[in-house]
Amino acid sequence: MSQTDPRRAVPRTDTLLASPPLAAAAQRLGRPWVRAAVTAAQDRARRGEIAPDEVAEAALRALPARASSLSSVLNATGVVVHTNLGRAPLSDAAVDAVVDAAGYVDVELDLDTGLRGRRGAGVLAALGEAVPSAGGALVVNNGAAALLLATTTLAAGREVVVSRGELVEIGDGFRLPDLIASTGARLREVGTTNRTHLRDYTDAVGPETGCVLKVHPSNFRVDGFVSSVGVESLRDLRRPDGSHVPLVADIGSGLLAPDPALPDEPDASTVLRAGATIVTASGDKLLGGPQAGLILGDADVVERLRRHPLARALRVDKLTLAALEATVRGPATPVHDALHASADSLRARAERLAVALGREVVAVSGRVGGGGAPGVPLPGWAVEIPVAAVERLRRPAGRLPVVLARVDDGQGLVDVRCIPPSRDGDLRKALEAALGGDELPSQTP
Ligand SMILES: *Cc1c(COP(=O)(O)O)cnc(C)c1O
Secondary structure, eight states, X not given: OOTTOGGGGSOOHHHHHHSHHHHHHXXXXXXXXXXXXXXXXXXXXXXXXXXXXXXXXXXXXXXXXSSSXXXXXXXXXXXXXXXXXXXXXXXXXXXXXXXXXTSSOOTTBOTTTSSBOOTTHHHHHHHHHHOTTOSEEEEESSHHHHHHHHHHHHHTTSEEEEEGGGOOEEETTEEHHHHHHHTTOEEEEESOSSBOOHHHHHHHOSTTEEEEEEEOOTTOOOOSSOBOOOHHHHTTOBOTTSOBOOEEEEEESOOSSOOTTSTTSOOHHHHHHTTOSEEEEESSSTXXXXXXXXXXXXXXXXXXXXXXHHHHHTBOOHHHHHHHHHHHHSSOOHHHHHHHOOHHHHHHHHHHHHHHHTOOEEEEEEEEETTBOTTOOEEEEEEEEOHHHHHHHHSOSTTXXXXXXXXXXXXXXXXXXXXXXXXXXXXXXXXXXXXSSTTOOSSOO
């Protein structure tokens, strides 16, 4: 190596780590992460890919903004509850509650008495107010956990009676029958795929029945010669000894009250009033909150579930309790706003963007997503972009936000529905950068 060999000029690790910007990054991200970025940048300089005096800058550029590898994403797909993007984005109220709860917090302490308090009392009260027909409430890890706890408590070693038309697979190969079988309960399937009648249930109910389960087939529709039995007809099923058979209704998406925009989507209040003993639901679908499983209904049955040893293994942490209470009590959620945005307001936003970028707008149909309301179209508007720009939006240079757009029929689409209007400026900057790249036509043919 000669005196002039640039490899000799590569700055030493200690010197780099002591420089103010990298020292600040180490405060934020931890030293190992920064050291790894420094080493990688030094290697690039030794290979001659960058100049020695660019090492510090290259290391800084390679570091993430936060000490988590999760990247925040602007959702331009038009799919509101997007499972691959973490389902529901939290409201500002829920985010603030999470930040407060992140430190020491009175989650199990009554500050008035100084004695131990009931964990999650605030969110349970909020759920009780939102669903007056629920005598009791319980929050667990997710919708699957809620169903697991309900069927284990009510039917382990006995039978769960369920219609063949409701034995659903939710996503990622997750099947309800497998979940129920894992609890030690036996599935007693009744009816056929397309039709189940009341007598199918009454014939099946016997001394071995632990509960009857109604599952909302949330992610598909069966049309044609179909019939199913409503909750109101199943509320009073009895075993031969006259004892009442509990009716568990898995409503899926977590609406607490009816939403006129989603007429086929069941809600907890209506289903409980119709006679379900308990309902189970997710917190991060249409409720628009954090991942959680809600159990609402008969106070005694909810208490039995709460006392089951499994409940401890399925319980949620303080961050979830905080976010969920703020979601239930607080202002309209981003999921609600995205679902109910008017086509006119979406068009106005898409047109402002399109004019600034020299592009065109197109009418599109958004989706509820999250395996919910499959038949419901959401009329909206998107800015059309070349497919190559869709790729660039997903992996932007520098500190621009990541944007997930979609490709439909060979056309790139930036649907504004699920972008908070306050982020339209960020979206425009990301689009300018993605469209400004070389070899992109200003209009697709
Ligand atoms: C989504 C869903 C579940 C599972 O809920 P998770 O919160 O994802 O565990 C169960 N049942 C139905 C009907 C659903 O739609």
